[in-house]
Amino acid sequence: CLLVAGNEFEIYLKQCFPNLTTSQLTRRQWNIIRRILGKPRRLSNAFLQGEIDSLHSQRQLIRLLQYQDCLDKIEHDFRDLPKYIAQPLTVGTKVIARLRQPLNGLYSGQIAEINGDSIYRILFDDPEIGFQSVVDFEVSSQKPLQTILLSDKLKNTKFEIDLHHSNDENISGSSTEEQSDSDECTDNEGSDGENIQFPSHLLYRIVRVSCLLCAKRDLIVRLRNMHDRAEYEKSKCIKSGIVFCEEYAQLIQTLAVINERLGIFIEDINIICRTIVSEDQMPVFNDARAICERSEQQAKELIQKTNVNIC
Incomplete structure (x- = not known):
């Protein structure tokens, strides 16, 4: 097999210089390639x-x-990361873990607790093992996990950075730059052949709302996972840790901030749209506002009713 296999240097040379089609080079040219390749690391x-x-x-x-x-x-350097990022394991997931003590091998079990140091507390099916703490990179789910594209995650990350570093003027849409942008309009021809003044900063607010909705969707997924974990711990009479409570409270606060900013941007969009639509289209916005108010009132009544039933 060693005699049949290709030369490692030739393989490495093709990877570094895919357009190099000849090996008839002068000593000077080989020296240049050697300097470009660099000195190989010693196994130390x-x-x-x-x-x-x-x-x-x-x-x-x-x-x-x-x-x-x-x-x-x-x-951070994201170049060497995989294309898909798996979702984190949750409490109650059936897993296979690598153990070295008290037994050595692969054993199946169920996650009972998640510590803050990337350690899972697992209840193994083997009664001789019982509860054991295992690091996350030695734990694998028995069923395929949901994955998310790394590019999508980085898009949300880039937006979150912009969200946290934006000042109050940019959030409320009352900065001088946005006011100057609001004066710049482009003429778009409507379906009836009439020109409609389309403010350029309307697109900015629509994009911000779309990004906020993506972030809110991710928060809701995390809250749903935490609810599942809380229900499991409650069924097993396990008291939730302080780290879990702090993380849950932080998610609720972040969700409240996103909802507040969504309300600001949506209100600005409605105001801008009311200035550019015709009188025939105005009842559509009035009906939409009434639907929002009615939905908000129904949500409040549902929450109050649920709280009374729980008490």
Whole structure:
């Protein structure tokens, strides 16, 4: 097999220089290629430690992508990450874990608790093992997990950075730049042949609403997972940890902020649309506002009724 296999240097040369089609080069040209390729790393303790550190940093970055919605894209290198990022495991998921103590091997069990240090507390099916703490990279779900595209996650991350660094003037839409943009309009021809003044900053608010809705969707998914975990712990008479409560409260606060900003942008969009639509289209906006108010009132009544039944 060694005699039949290709030359490693030739394979590496094709990877580095795919357009190089000849091997008849002068000594000077080979020296240039040699300098470009660089000196290979020696298999040493420093090299192995560097590879281990790189592996740890990639694992930590994947954890951040799984559990957080806001990352500083400048401080992280996403080039070596996989195309798809798996969703984090939740309480109650059936898993297969790698154990070394008290037994050595692969064993099946069920996640009972998730610690903040990327450690799962697993109840194994084997009664001799019982509860054991296992790090996340030695745990695998028995069923395929839902995945999310890395590019989609980075889009949300980029938006979250912009959201947290934006000032109050940009959020409320009352800055001088937006006021100057509101004066710039483009003439669009309507279906009836008449010209409609379309404010350029209307598109900005629509994009912001779309980004906020994407962030809100991710928050709702995380809240749903936390609700499932809370129901499981309650059924097993397990008291929720303080880390879980703090994370849940933070998600609720973030969701409230997003809802508030959504209301601001949607109200601005309605105001702008009322200035550019014709009188025949005005009842559509009035009906939409009435529907929103009626839906909000029904939601409040439903929450009050649910609270009374729980008490």
